[in-house]
Amino acid sequence: xxILVTGSRGFVGTETCKLLEEQGHKIIHYDLMDGYDIMDxxxxxxxxxxxxxxxxxxxxxxFEDCDRNPKLAYDTNVIGTKNVAExxxxxxxxxxxxxxxxxxxxxxxxxxxxxxxQTRGNSVYGCSKAxxxxxxxxxxxxxxxxxxxxxxxxxxxxxxxGNFISRINKGMKPTLYNGVQSNDFVSVKDIAMANYLALxxxxxxxxxxxxxxxxxxxxxxxxxxxVCEVFGYEGEVEIKKGREVDPIRFVYNIDKARKCxxxxxxxxxxxxxxxxxxEMDKNA
Numbered sequence: 001x002x003i004l005v006t007g008s009r010g011f012v013g014t015e016t017c018k019l020l021e022e023q024g025h026k027i028i029h030y031d032l033m034d035g036y037d038i039m040d041x042x043x044x045x046x047x048x049x050x051x052x053x054x055x056x057x058x059x060x061x062x063f064e065d066c067d068r069n070p071k072l073a074y075d076t077n078v079i080g081t082k083n084v085a086e087x088x089x090x091x092x093x094x095x096x097x098x099x100x101x102x103x104x105x106x107x108x109x110x111x112x113x114x115x116x117x118q119t120r121g122n123s124v125y126g127c128s129k130a131x132x133x134x135x136x137x138x139x140x141x142x143x144x145x146x147x148x149x150x151x152x153x154x155x156x157x158x159x160x161x162g163n164f165i166s167r168i169n170k171g172m173k174p175t176l177y178n179g180v181q182s183n184d185f186v187s188v189k190d191i192a193m194a195n196y197l198a199l200x201x202x203x204x205x206x207x208x209x210x211x212x213x214x215x216x217x218x219x220x221x222x223x224x225x226x227v228c229e230v231f232g233y234e235g236e237v238e239i240k241k242g243r244e245v246d247p248i249r250f251v252y253n254i255d256k257a258r259k260c261x262x263x264x265x266x267x268x269x270x271x272x273x274x275x276x277x278x279e280m281d282k283n284a
Contacts, residue, residue, distance in 0.1 A: 003199060004028040004051040004093075006038055006084060007058030011154045012098065012147075015192040016055065023196060031058070038080035044087045053199050054095040056084045056136075059129070061100075062158070063245075066124040077128035078135075085135040088142075094206065096198045097136040099146045101184070101213070101252070102126030105245060111217075112253035115146075115209045123245045133209075141206035143198045148213030148252055151272050152188030153279040160220055161185075161273065164227040165280075173235060174228065178242025179221035184213035184251045187267035187275065197261040210257040214265045217251035223269060230273045 003020060007013045009031040017027045030036040030047055038044060038058050048054065059077050060066055066073035081097070088095040103119040105126050121127035136142050151161050160183075164174040194212040198205075218226075224237060257263040267275065 001052045001199075002026045002028055002050055003053045003055055004030055004048050005055045005057060006030045007056075009033045010057060011152065012150065012188060012191055012195070013057045014154065015152065015188045016057070016195045019192045019196050020199070038083055039075065041083045041086065044083055045090065048087045048091055048093065051091070051093055054084065054088050054093050055098075055195060055199060056081065056095060057098045058084075059098070061125070063123060063125050063243075066128065070124045073124050073128045077125075078131050081132035082135045085139050088139045094141045094143075095136065095139050096143045096145065096195065097133070098195070099133055099144050099209075100126065100129050101146055101148050101211070101250060103130040103133065103146060105247060107247045107250070111249045111251050112215065113211060113251065114253045115211055115256055126245075141203065143201065143206055144209040145194055145198055145212045146209060147191055148184035148186045148211070148250075150188050150191055151185050151269075151276070153276050155188070156276055156280065160223055161227055161276070164224055165231060165276070168228070168231050168233045173238045174224060174233070175238045175240055176220060176224050177240050178246070179224070179239055180219055180248070181242060181246050182217045182219050182249045182251060183223070184215065184217060185223065185269045185272065186213045186265060187272035189275070190214070190265040190267055193266075194257065194261065194263050197263055201261055205260040208260075210261060210263070211252040211254050212257055212263065213252035213254055214268070215252055215254050216269060217249070218269055226270050227273055230270065230277055
């Protein structure tokens, strides 16, 4: 099977393409790093002509980048996704779209979060992805995967895990923002497997949305403790005010993905952090 992967050189794209190739699939790389822009509809149309599936990963994905440049976030995440969706419809190509748990914000129901929770977003990033989902839902067939908080070696400089690792390695106190809020952390390796399972799913599993996480609910404080344990840090942690857009509780119900896609996450939070350390030691 030939799969057009937008954002193929990115954090999730790299891990996913590696797995897809191991499973015998051919990748049609479509990444801005190679000069391929999802804002260029004609370029997309030309590249997708022989594709059997589309995996749309390309996005402006960091909260800070979206807040700094809301127009670029809208252009990339909404208009860019609309272009990819239009190409999928033009060639009748099944499309898998990488969305985010940020579309569920603000959470007004009691977690665990199911796919029936309302989606709208309460940040520039979350809103742009929630709107983009509407264009994907016009495609037939489609699958939308709403990722939980992804961690992995290539993201070791960002988020709670990246903050702790970076500051520990520099001999500084890690910074914890709030600490009581919870999250569902998922390894990029499990995300890659979810992408593969969606792309190869039976047709009765399409035209719907799936939560992709672990259902392991960890407070930020406990997650920070685990990072400190893995990296051998026994010092103090600095506590600061958290982001207002973050919910008090975020954890997924992933029963639907388990049942319909056969998704079974293999990495606990600690396992994923150990994998990051192993890769860092290898590359030291």
